[in-house]
Amino acid sequence: MREISYRQALNEALNEELVRDQTVFIAGEDVAIYGGAYGVTADLWKKYGDERVKDTPISESAIVGVGLGAALTGMRPVVEIMYIDFIPLALEQINNQAAKIRYMFGGKCTVPLTIRTEGGAGRTLGAHHSQSLESWLIHIPGLKVVMPATPYDAKGLLKSSIRDNNPVVFIEHKMLYNSKGPVPEEEYLIPIGQADIKRQGRDVTVITYSRMVLFSLQAAATLEKEGVSVEVVDLRTLLPMDIDTIVASVRKTHRVLIVEEDCKTGGTGAEIGMLIMEHAFDELDAPVKRLAGADVPMPKSPVLEKLAIPDPERICQAIREVLQ
Amino acid sequence: MTHEIIMPKLGETMEEGYLISWKKNVGDKVQKGEVLFEVMSDKTNFEVEASESGYLRQILFQPSDQPIPVTTVIAYLTDTPEEPVEEKKEAVSARPEIPAPEPPTARNTEPAAPPAERIRISPRARKLALEKGVEISAITGSGPEGRIEEKDVLNYLQARQAATASYQVHPWSPIRKIAAERLSLSKKTIPHYYLQGSIVMDQIARLKEELKKAQKDYTYTDFLIFYCSRVIREFPLLNAALVDQEIRLYPSVNIGLAVALEDGLVVPVLKAVDTMSLEQIASQVKSLTARARNNQLKKEETEEARFVISNLGMYQVENFQPIINPPGVAIMGVGAITPRVMVSEQGSATAISLVMKISLSLDHRVIDGAYAGRFFFRLKTVLQQPGLLAV
Structure with missing residues (x-):
């Protein structure tokens, strides 16, 4: 199978959906002429023109608001928030409007809105451009939150997000755009809400998502040489969370490490850990452990930035502790 | 009041x-x-x-x-x-x-009584202990700070079973397990049948003595391998293998020799044995059995056995029916060589002869009784009159 980058996979997903459905359009800062801050919308403006690929003013609230309004009137917009760090500026539209409208109108309308954004550390962009704010978003009922780790998942899940009749926040990772992986030529979809076991193992389950999937797979390969068999569960979707896959894996290994790049306190890992307590307490042979980002504003220093988020070596160490 | x-x-x-x-x-x-x-x-x-x-x-x-x-x-x-x-x-x-x-x-x-210390135990271990009716206070935990984990409960159960059982569990070595599987499969799937007969070994014994005088010390097993290999050439089905629904015949004769180990059994193979001299056979038997006992056989030295000889004569066993070693289709059990009173064909004269009992176990899917009978008769004839082999 051919290998393409995460960026190209996303671009293909957008392109295919623009072709497939005339109600799909793209809007965001620099998405048209410039092709997107990370190049995901490259060449789409040339192909589809101003009507379907729109540059917007620098106003996150307006970007999501426009998308929401268009969605309510029958369009299927894909709006881009350049950095997840700016999502708070649009939270009124996301939280109080987009996520609630379908409920508050008794299901009489749908909100087929996709909000693409990107997060994570790794480019030493400092505290305002390196955050992982997914845990804020999974606290909003009515939203779906998707965080793919591989080009294959990115393409299949973006297409599903665009076709979904509910608001989806689709969070990419800035360090994954250049990563490559197999993606079939033919069309496919990946359902929202399904985790994927990226590596089968017997001794311990690592539950993770986004860039940390790659780090966890590296750690698993290292530990294999020590005779430790690590199962890596890639959640892919954080909301709704695939508790069935999590529980099945816990039943198999009885030990869990949760790895997240986001800071630990009040994070997604806390939610995963409690779900395990609620659904698989009797299966645990050791306390669930979390390895997460430090509870600090992301440092600008490259040295400190590395220390502020998990890396493969510390994932190995944490797995050894879970197995102790 | x-x-x-x-x-x-x-x-x-x-x-x-x-x-x-x-x-x-x-x-x-x-x-x-x-x-x-x-x-x-x-x-x-x-x-x-x-x-x-x-x-x-x-x-x-x-x-x-x-x-x-x-x-x-x-x-x-x-x-x-x-x-x-x-x-x-x-x-x-x-x-x-x-x-x-x-x-x-x-x-x-001065507290009235020391508060009972809470036992650290994982939920999984606690559930297992409950299911098995194990008092968790009896289990020693091996996890962090003495936490009882699943494996501790399992170890405890195992130890408890060992302590209360009226028997000891004898280790079942991997080599035995493999052998057990193969033997069971053989006995379950191969329609075994058995032929038995006596062979007068006076001539072979004499030959053995003569050669010994010439500083060539051969065992009865060496002689048996030698003569079997020659006779099998005339009866190629004894050297067949049944593989993938095919009866396969081979141009050269391979004879496996069952060798007892301390714990188990191994069958090293003499390949193209029908082209070897008695001397070559004797030296290879010596080398193979020595290395078998030291667990130094190479993998290929235990492969492609077809006709197999298993000798229990040294234990004064007279007769036994060994299990066929698949994909081979025949195995010969050799009993002790003992002096017997013989009656001549005319039924009059008696003599004392060295007699060996053998039994053949055969795969009826490949070899019928008459064929095996003819093989036995030819082998008996040759062993009783070794000179005939040249004819």
Whole structure:
């Protein structure tokens, strides 16, 4: 199978959906002429023109608001928030409007809105451009939150997000755009809400998502040489969370490490850990452990930035502790 | 009449109380329902009323920081002021000297009973212990800070079973397990049948003696391998293998030799043995058996056995029916060579001969009885008259 980058996979997903459905359009800062801050919308403006690929003013609230309004009137917009760090500026539209409208109108309308954004550390962009704010978003009922780790998942899940009749926040990772992986030529979809076991193992389950999937797979390969068999569960979707896959894996290994790049306190890992307590307490042979980002504003220093988020070596160490 | 005044039990959990004060003095008249003394329990003060009217005659405990167990007699009341106090016997012995007040910290350092230590155990281990009816306090935990984990419960169960069983579990080595599987499969799937017969070994014995004199020391097994290999050439089905629904015939004869190990059995193979001299066979048998016993056989030296010889003669076993070693289709069990009284064909003359009993186990899917019978007859003929082989 051919290998393409995460960026190209996303671009293909957008392109295919623009072709497939005339109600799909793209809007965001620099998405048209410039092709997107990370190049995901490259060449789409040339192909589809101003009507379907729109540059917007620098106003996150307006970007999501426009998308929401268009969605309510029958369009299927894909709006881009350049950095997840700016999502708070649009939270009124996301939280109080987009996520609630379908409920508050008794299901009489749908909100087929996709909000693409990107997060994570790794480019030493400092505290305002390196955050992982997914845990804020999974606290909003009515939203779906998707965080793919591989080009294959990115393409299949973006297409599903665009076709979904509910608001989806689709969070990419800035360090994954250049990563490559197999993606079939033919069309496919990946359902929202399904985790994927990226590596089968017997001794311990690592539950993770986004860039940390790659780090966890590296750690698993290292530990294999020590005779430790690590199962890596890639959640892919954080909301709704695939508790069935999590529980099945816990039943198999009885030990869990949760790895997240986001800071630990009040994070997604806390939610995963409690779900395990609620659904698989009797299966645990050791306390669930979390390895997460430090509870600090992301440092600008490259040295400190590395220390502020998990890396493969510390994932190995944490797995050894879970197995102790 | 004397009435006992006791430390009351003022609540379900109250084990002892502290006497705070007496509200009456010795000699005072007391009405039923009047407050007689004050007690503290669990930081709550209670005024205790008299349950009978009378005179307070004797006070056994003064207010102090020492706890008094509930139901302890602390004073006596009598109906009349003059009558003698009738102390209950146990009350007398229980009456202590009124202790001097001790520092208030004293009672904090003396808990009634040490609180039971909570056992650290994983949920999974706890569930398993519950299912198996194991008392978790009996299990030693191996996890962090002594946490009991699943494996600890499993180890405990195993140890408990070993301790209570009336038998010992003998280790079942991997080599035995593999052999067990192969043997079971053979006996289950191959329709075995057996031929038995006696062979006079006088000539071979003589040959053996002659060669020994010439410093060539061969075993009966060496001779058997040699003559079998030659006779099998005439009966190629004995050297066949049944693989993938095919009866495969081979241009050269391979003979496997069953060698007993300390724990198990191995079958090293002499390949193209029909082209080897007796001397070559003897030296290879020696080398293969020595290495088999030291577990030094190479993988290929145990492969492609077809006809197999298993000899238990050295244990004075006369006869046994070995199990075929697939994909081979025949195996020969060799018994002891013993002197027997022989009757001539005419039924008259007798002689004493060395006789060996052999039995053949055969795969009926490949070899019929008559064919195997002819093989046996030819082998018997050749062994009884080795010179015939040249013919």
